[in-house]
Amino acid sequence: MYRLKVVLPDGSGFERDVSAGELLIGRAADCDLALADPYLSRHHARLRLTDASAQVEDLGSANGTLVNGVRMESTVELKDGDVIRVSDTEVRVRRLEEGRETIDRPAEPAGMTMLKPVDELLAEPAGAGDGAEPSGALRDYARRLKLLHEVHQALAGSIELDELLGLILEGVFTHLQPEAATVFLREGGEGGVRVAASRSASGGDGEPMVSRTLVDEVMVKQQAAIAIDALTDSRFAEAGSILAAGARSLVAAPLVDSTGSLGMIVAHSRLKARSFQEEDMELLASLAGAAALHIRNVALAAAAVEHERLEAELKMARRLQESILPKELPAVAGYELFGGNIPSRGISGDYYQVATRRDGREIVVGLADVCGKGMGASLIAATLEAVWSLLLEEGSAPAEVFSRANRFLYQRTPPDKFATAFLAIVDVESGVLRYVNGAHNPPLLIRAGGDYQELPATGFALAMLPDADYEEGEIALAPGDLLICYTDGIVEAASPEEEQFGEDRLVEVCLAGRGGSIAELDASLQRALTEFTRGVPYGDDRTLVLLRRSPV
Numbered sequence: 001m002y003r004l005k006v007v008l009p010d011g012s013g014f015e016r017d018v019s020a021g022e023l024l025i026g027r028a029a030d031c032d033l034a035l036a037d038p039y040l041s042r043h044h045a046r047l048r049l050t051d052a053s054a055q056v057e058d059l060g061s062a063n064g065t066l067v068n069g070v071r072m073e074s075t076v077e078l079k080d081g082d083v084i085r086v087s088d089t090e091v092r093v094r095r096l097e098e099g100r101e102t103i104d105r106p107a108e109p110a111g112m113t114m115l116k117p118v119d120e121l122l123a124e125p126a127g128a129g130d131g132a133e134p135s136g137a138l139r140d141y142a143r144r145l146k147l148l149h150e151v152h153q154a155l156a157g158s159i160e161l162d163e164l165l166g167l168i169l170e171g172v173f174t175h176l177q178p179e180a181a182t183v184f185l186r187e188g189g190e191g192g193v194r195v196a197a198s199r200s201a202s203g204g205d206g207e208p209m210v211s212r213t214l215v216d217e218v219m220v221k222q223q224a225a226i227a228i229d230a231l232t233d234s235r236f237a238e239a240g241s242i243l244a245a246g247a248r249s250l251v252a253a254p255l256v257d258s259t260g261s262l263g264m265i266v267a268h269s270r271l272k273a274r275s276f277q278e279e280d281m282e283l284l285a286s287l288a289g290a291a292a293l294h295i296r297n298v299a300l301a302a303a304a305v306e307h308e309r310l311e312a313e314l315k316m317a318r319r320l321q322e323s324i325l326p327k328e329l330p331a332v333a334g335y336e337l338f339g340g341n342i343p344s345r346g347i348s349g350d351y352y353q354v355a356t357r358r359d360g361r362e363i364v365v366g367l368a369d370v371c372g373k374g375m376g377a378s379l380i381a382a383t384l385e386a387v388w389s390l391l392l393e394e395g396s397a398p399a400e401v402f403s404r405a406n407r408f409l410y411q412r413t414p415p416d417k418f419a420t421a422f423l424a425i426v427d428v429e430s431g432v433l434r435y436v437n438g439a440h441n442p443p444l445l446i447r448a449g450g451d452y453q454e455l456p457a458t459g460f461a462l463a464m465l466p467d468a469d470y471e472e473g474e475i476a477l478a479p480g481d482l483l484i485c486y487t488d489g490i491v492e493a494a495s496p497e498e499e500q501f502g503e504d505r506l507v508e509v510c511l512a513g514r515g516g517s518i519a520e521l522d523a524s525l526q527r528a529l530t531e532f533t534r535g536v537p538y539g540d541d542r543t544l545v546l547l548r549r550s551p552v
Contacts, residue, residue, distance in 0.1 A: 006035070026041055081093070183291075362428060514524075
């Protein structure tokens with residue numbers, strides 16, 4: 001066993017008893033003896049201690065290592081009482097024999113480090129309200145109540161978080177008079193924190209000071225802490241950020257409300273400036289409890305404002321999206337048309353188009369489903385609508401529309417964004433339907449007699465490949481034939497048992513309702529979906545387009 005007597009550059013010092021083994025000396029946090037000396041190398045020297053001998057080795061430090069005033073060139077064997085000098089710090093090495101009297105060792109103050117749960121610390125003291133004369137505990141309790149009243153008054157009103165944190169630090173300096181203080185707020189996963197506000201007695205930002213020890217003991221375990229001398233406390237032996245900041249006495253308290261720990265407040269000073277006591281810990285815990293309530297209120301108010309802003313943006317986006325969807329469908333002699341879109345999240349990534357061209361001699365039927373949901377998907381859908389509309393007005397065939405739209409979107413959308421789509425052109429007089437299916441749910445063609453078939457994919461989804469090829473399919477619509485185009489939000493609607501509605505149920509509903517109007521068919525399908533899902537929210541947008549050639 002050895003005793004190290006350390007004298008720091010400012011004249012203060014401490015002693016530490018260490019067992020045999022290797023001891024790394026430096027200013028880095030991972031050193032066994034981490035010293036608050038800015039001129040030390042991060043890993044300055046290494047002590048090798050055995051039962052029989054002690055050695056010191058310089059680790060290539062910038063300022064060198066001296067033994068008894070002589071700069072060492074290699075590993076040096078130490079005698080009992082030798083003094084090692086690293087930068088402006090001295091370390092005297094003494095060997096402790098078994099049973100040897102421990103002399104010249106300053107007594108450690110009782111309660112060098114104290115940790116208390118905040119709920120216990122802030123509890124009403126014994127004797128309160130029993131009519132007895134005010135004791136010291138009761139006077140401290142009354143002081144805390146007065147502080148809480150002052151804090152609540154100071155923090156009242158609608159203010160931003162930065163202003164609130166500034167007022168909290170003002171309260172810390174008024175009542176505790178530290179050299180520096182920092183407010184840390186929870187961020188990220190378990191135990192993650194960020195510096196939210198910091199201040200020093202000199203008027204600038206304080207040195208942000210935190211360690212894993214403080215986070216675990218104060219924020220995670222929700223305990224207030226006081227360390228009378230962090231440098232001689234084994235709990236902070238590896239807290240390089242604390243020692244580097246010159247902190248010797250520190251006090252910390254968690255910011256706790258009904259939801260848990262929001263962060264913590266840490267105040268610190270050098271021993272010569274301020275030594276914190278237990279009543280300081282109680283005061284800081286009281287202030288932190290009041291501050292946590294206001295921090296939560298500010299966060300809730302900010303969240304409400306942000307929610308209102310997003311709601312307004314979503315309404316605007318939905319209005320813009322509705323403007324690109326058909327306001328009314330064309331009336332075409334000999335045909336029935338229907339189209340509808342129901343977003344799952346306010347705005348939709350689905351798009352559909354029903355129009356005529358070539359002076360009413362052709363009907364255009366199209367729909368697309370952009371991967372993803374929300375505003376990003378709706379913006380891509382709006383872009384697709386603009387491109388399709390331009391190409392269709394030019395008289396382009398379905399395959400050409402797909403090829404040109406695909407190149408346009410591929411160059412302008414992120415790699416993970418694409419759209420499945422279906423586009424058909426119907427010759428009104430002959431009933432011939434030419435189409436392209438870009439990896440979309442196969443539309444159903446139900447014949448007047450009750451048979452049905454699918455219109456399968458004839459190419460890739462849009463924006464997946466830069467030069468995708470698209471083939472056109474062709475089929476003739478006879479009088480009474482019904483074309484059903486839909487997006488996967490319909491067939492993927494889920495029941496409480498997590499079963500999907502599926503294509504088979506879609507076919508069943510459409511076959512049963514093919515004899516009525518297509519508006520009645522849509523109503524039947526929506527009833528079937530409602531009965532199937534039984535209140536389960538829809539996971540995706542639902543778009544349906546129906547076209548039927550009227551019976552003769």
